[in-house]
Amino acid sequence: MTYPTEGHPALLRGGDVIIIGGGLVGLATGAALAARGADVSIVADHNAGEASRAAAGMLAPSVERAEGPAHAFALAARDLYPSYIEALAEVTGTIVSLNREGILELMFDEQQAHGKRSTLASLGGQWLTPEELHALEPAIGTAVGAVLHPGDGAVDNVALLRVLREMVEATSSVTIIHDRVTSIDLENERPWVELASGRTMIASKLVLAAGAWSPGVDGLPRSIPIEPVRGQMMSLGATPVRHVTYAGDGYVVPRSSSLTVVGSTMEHVGFSTGTTPEGMRTLAEVAKRVSPTLGDARPLERWSGLRPVTPDLLPILGRDPDYPTLLYACGHSRNGILLGPLTGECVAALASGETPSLDLSPFSVERFEGSRVTIK
Ligand SMILES: Cc1cc2nc3c(=O)[nH]c(=O)nc-3n(C[C@H](O)[C@H](O)[C@H](O)COP(=O)(O)OP(=O)(O)OC[C@H]3O[C@@H](n4cnc5c(N)ncnc54)[C@H](O)[C@@H]3O)c2cc1C
Structure with missing residues (x-):
């Protein structure tokens, strides 16, 4: 050259x-x-x-x-x-x-909860009963318990x-x-x-x-x-939950006093960006599963990004x-x-x-x- x-x-x-x-x-x-x-x-x-x-x-x-x-x-x-x-x-x-409130990982069935609890000691998480979870985060919906990951x-x-x-x-x-x-x-x-x-x-x-x-x-x-893996996101105009919370195939992240971010899909679609009705439906279900208040919250923005995987x-x-x-x-x-x-x-x-x-x-x-x- x-x-x-x-x-x-x-x-x-x-x-x-x-x-x-x-x-x-x-x-x-x-x-x-x-x-x-x-x-x-x-x-x-x-x-x-x-x-x-x-x-x-x-x-x-x-x-x-x-x-x-x-x-x-x-x-x-x-x-x-x-x-x-x-x-x-x-x-x-x-x-x-x-x-740095810690992250909550919600459990929705007894079998999953039992499996998680048996490994908790080695993972450093803290098990919360439904009552303890409710006392910590009253707006969270029905769950059989949760793991709190401090730090x-x-x-x-x-x-x-x-x-x-x-x-x-x-x-x-x-x-x-x-x-x-x-x-x-x-x-x-x-x-x-x-x-x-x-x-x-x-x-x-x-x-x-x-x-x-x-x-x-x-x-x-x-x-x-390295492959691009698309993740779709949305934001909602409410913050009923203070903790970052995982709920199965998604999570919610309180970002400011009136904005919660909900994510995310993992899609192998090359460099294609944008959102899909199906992706948005999945995220809306995640938000509702975490908290009925979030399920009713006003959608603000939707976007996607490419993870370098x-x-x-x-x-x-x-x-x-x-x-x-x-x-x-x-x-x-x-x-x-x-x-x-x-x-x-x-x-x-x-x-x-x-x-x-x-x-x-x-x-x-x-x-x-x-x-x-x-x-x-
Ligand atoms: C939806 C979604 C949710 C995520 N959530 C989390 C999370 O909660 N926590 C977490 O830790 N991580 C999360 N990640 C992953 C995290 O965002 C990425 O791992 C991280 O941002 C990668 O940073 P980067 O600087 O390498 O890449 P990017 O932020 O993509 O930046 C790369 C930059 O390089 C530029 N560029 C590309 N090619 C060239 C070139 N040839 N010349 C000059 N410039 C170039 C691009 O335009 C871009 O600006 C998430 C990712 C996505 C998509």
Whole structure:
């Protein structure tokens, strides 16, 4: 490939690190790199169905449970949130709302409840009888009991994304470029990036943080198994329930004093976005199952987003084994809001030549090597 030489108007300096993608993961990584003194460019395209804005914002490592070091990473990600929000507030003056009331998991039949109760001791949840549940959340409808997962909760991901973007935009060592990376070239000592606008960028390192679109960047040294999985969402104009509450095939998340978010479907429909009457019916049933008051609440908005889903639902984090100038920060599947800020810290540490504070080995891209896997 021939590239413009230094000084050519089509050649942009990318600084120390170019981040591909301006969702929560890209922005959190950019902010963490800037805090380490790096010069960063974030190339941020806009696509319908971007996950970070569409998400429910749950911080649910106990319900969406991983195993071993991946679970330890998820708990650490959840527990980073209070200080992360506080640090953001110190810089921007805006406090992003964080709910750490715990998450309720409702049980609707005795057999399911019995199975759950027998594993509770090892999972760290607390069993609530129907009476205890009613005392905690009087607006919740009929259930045979519930598990309370203390410590879990939710963040207002829409506000988080806005505040983080504002902070990054105001940081002099970060440049946001509204463009699309079409291809990368890792063969030189310093990697090159080509943009849809025809410009070329060069930097010392690249971070791939393009969510569900990550596999579509040309020039990646390996195929990465990330598939878009659509989730439909709706919001309702009432908040009778204070806790994030799971009810079988969906959940409700109180977001403000008069808005509850209801989610979500898991649909393998490629990059198609939008909502369907069937999807909305499913969500309305979830809301009603949690609370009759929610069932009667006024529908406000409906939308959908594309989760970047890997076969084992864990993200891909860390250096490429053959091209260490490329770092992966993608494939966060159902838990990218939970994992985003800690991902940013760990990937920024790696890119700066430090050892990340947590074990990233469960997330290595090499775990998919040679195995043909089916996306769940
Ligand atoms: C309906 C729904 C509900 C969810 N609920 C939760 C939840 O409750 N809790 C939780 O933890 N997680 C949840 N998730 C998952 C979470 O939203 C994602 O894992 C996370 O947002 C992924 O962040 P990201 O930055 O990698 O991707 P995205 O937010 O999708 O951002 C990727 C960005 O990269 C840009 N891009 C793509 N290609 C290029 C390119 N070539 N060049 C430049 N830019 C590019 C895209 O336009 C986009 O802006 C949910 C997701 C959905 C869809």
